[in-house]
Amino acid sequence: MQLGVVGLGRMGQIVVDRLVTAGHDIVAFDLDAEAVATAADIGATPADSLDTLLDTLGETKRLWLMIPAGEAVDATLTQLEPSLTETDIIVDGGNSHFEASIRRAETSDATYLDCGTSGGPAGAELGFSLMIGGQQWAYDELIPVFDAIATGPDGHDRMGPVGSGHYVKMVHNGVEYALMQTYGEGFELLANGRYDLDLAAVARTWNNGAVIRSWLLELCEEAFRAEGVDLGNVADYIAGGSTxxxxxxxxxxxxxxxxxxxxALAERFGSRATGATGDPDGRFSRRVANRLRYGFGRHDVARRDE
Structure with a gap:
């Protein structure tokens, strides 16, 4: 299938790579010429502008947007819309607010799918989890694309009408916040408790057969092995988006x-009250959450001044 991909950051490049590997014909555009060149090296057809991308695509257009939520999405749609009709499909794979997705679908001439995307850069090998909202026919037509980008057929589904995909992803991220906070608090108690423990060993043991095993727990083990049991200079500052x-x-x-x-949200806000590097004597749980964000999303790790 021919597909245009707009937005070639970390996640966008993974989308391109997985689609090209699966044999799809990809046309790629980004404001960053180096990102376009990287996509071309992967095997995509480069486009130096949105107009070029649209001209390269066939009469019936399929577009995947992987750009930051908010004004960037609206600005891109403004440029695309004059060339689109209801037979064309736009997929918004970013973290847009579900109400913004509903608004865009109502005002777009194209058929709009909102796609919540989870998995982070680790999805380069495993594939993403895709939560999709929008018309059934459009979802059905793009199933080969979703199969390629996700972990496979079980890694994606249509959640319901427009807005439902980003709605489910929003709640997913809320759950993610709470899980990160819970793991952080547990390891904070172990770090300050009665025994001198190897927290990486604890995480590894828990992750082999225990009720609380998970990918986040694997990332806890990775964090303790990389940073040390005390997490070194990882700050108690937790950045993050709006979800x-x-x-x-x-x-x-x-x-x-x-x-x-x-x-969990309040803890994040509290961590930011002391500045970009957090409180030097701050919460170990917050430091765990800070480092976990790098594990799944390769987000920058805030660090304390030594």
């Missing part, structure tokens, strides 16, 4: 109690 905040806001609107997710 956790959106989850709590939606819970308030729906009057659904989410105390664990809320507390």
């Amino acid at each position: 956790g905040t959106w989850t709590v806001q939606e819970a308030l609107e729906q009057e659904v109690p989410v105390p664990l997710i809320y507390q």
